[in-house]
Amino acid sequence: MFEKTERQAIYVWLYSMKWKRKLQRFGTIYYSSPKMKYVIMYINSDRVAKVKSELKTKKYVKRISMAHRKELDEHFAMKIPEKNSEREE
Template sequence: MYKKVERQALYVWVYSLKWRKKLQRYGTIYYTSPKMKYVMLYVNSNRASEIKKELIAKNYVKRVALAHRKELDEHFVLKSNSTDEED
C-alpha cells in the first residue's frame, strides 16, 4: 500500500547554476531560477534539517531557506458583501 511521505521545500541559492546537477542527489528539483540563481528543492520532512546543514557546508551554496507553506492557513473564508446586508 502506498504511504504518503511529507515533503518540505528548500530554496537553495547558488553562485552558479552549473551546480544544479549536484543538488539532485539531495531531493527532487521542482524549479530553477536562472536570473536569481536559486533552486527549489523538495526533500523528505524528516531529513530537511540535516540536508539543510549539509548544503550550507558546500562551497557552491550561498544560503538555504525553508519554505513557509506549511505554516500558512489554507482554510479561507469568503467575506459577505456589505450590500447584501443592507438589502
C-alpha cells in the same frame, strides 16, 4: 499501499547554476531560475535538518531558506459579513 510522505520546500541560492545537478542527490528539484541563481527543492520532512546542515558546508551554496507554506492556512472560505436588516443612514 501508498503512504503520503510529508515534504518540505527549500530554496537554495547558488553562486553558479552549473552546480544544479549536484543538488539532485539531496531531493527533488522543482524549479530553477538561471537569472536569479536559485533552486526550489522538495525534501522529505524527516531529512530536512540533515540536508540543510550538509548543504551549508558546500562551497557552491550561497544561502538557504525554508518555504513557509506549511505555516499558511490553506482553507480559504469566503467570509460574507452578515447583512443588517436596518440600514443606518
